Amino acid sequence: MRLLSIAELDLALGGHLVLEDIHLDLERGEIVTIVGPNGSGKTTLLKSIIGALVPQRGCIDKSPGMVIGYVPQRLHLDATLPMTVSRLMRLPRRRPRHEIDTALERAGVTQQASSQISDLSGGQFQRVLLARALLSSPDLLILDEATQGLDQQGMADFYRQIERVRQELGCAVLMVSHELHVVMRASDRVVCLNRSICCAGTPERVAASPEYRAMFGLDDEDALALYRHRHARPYLEIAP
Numbered sequence: 001m002r003l004l005s006i007a008e009l010d011l012a013l014g015g016h017l018v019l020e021d022i023h024l025d026l027e028r029g030e031i032v033t034i035v036g037p038n039g040s041g042k043t044t045l046l047k048s049i050i051g052a053l054v055p056q057r058g059c060i061d062k063s064p065g066m067v068i069g070y071v072p073q074r075l076h077l078d079a080t081l082p083m084t085v086s087r088l089m090r091l092p093r094r095r096p097r098h099e100i101d102t103a104l105e106r107a108g109v110t111q112q113a114s115s116q117i118s119d120l121s122g123g124q125f126q127r128v129l130l131a132r133a134l135l136s137s138p139d140l141l142i143l144d145e146a147t148q149g150l151d152q153q154g155m156a157d158f159y160r161q162i163e164r165v166r167q168e169l170g171c172a173v174l175m176v177s178h179e180l181h182v183v184m185r186a187s188d189r190v191v192c193l194n195r196s197i198c199c200a201g202t203p204e205r206v207a208a209s210p211e212y213r214a215m216f217g218l219d220d221e222d223a224l225a226l227y228r229h230r231h232a233r234p235y236l237e238i239a240p
């Protein structure tokens, strides 16, 4: 059975249809990335999967007992509030020490366990949020623009960590990202959303689709370069 199956989903917010006729299936162990312009419904779709928003039509079938770990787009914490990483990991409920240690290790932030949250770099803080999402050993890890604000190196390191987590836990990963060059390298499948799904498939197929190029204003060369991760520049022939 599929891990997750969404069919005919419509969802309206404030009287406007934000998601229309969404169909999406997820298998165990795959990494699927949702891309789309601002306001295209990406966060709304993730929130409907975790049950924070209820669709007006359609269904979301989850495999029985499926556990979801969610890394939100933003988490606002008062920087003046003294709080260590270990303490944040125990909110909203206490967890056994070994579970916290394992989650911090999986997220690559073991060294920061007793650091103050306010002293963490952006990348370290995102990893702590990842560690919280891993506490329950999820079958499905959902990330909403988890690398926002990170530099190229921080972003690359974060996605490598996600790949390690996927291998270790065998979980599926569903994420939203605006970093097209990373998406094309890190995903098994890409879904282009603009209220409804306008194209979906392997990164190679999506990069070649006119809908994807039109959505991001890419010409043929741009789209190919993103897919090939900019390694495919032709040699410059120097005349003798």
Ligand SMILES: Nc1ncnc2c1ncn2[C@@H]1O[C@H](COP(=O)(O)OP(=O)(O)OP(=O)(O)O)[C@@H](O)[C@H]1O
Pocket (backbone or CB within 6 Å): 013, 014, 018, 036, 037, 038, 039, 040, 041, 042, 043, 044, 045
């Ligand atoms: N609580 C709400 N009430 C009314 N409209 C909302 C609400 N939340 C979101 N919207 C609207 O729904 C649409 C989709 O929002 P959503 O946050 O899902 O987009 P997004 O693709 O995640 O955007 P971004 O890339 O900017 O994060 C937007 O037009 C937004 O203004």
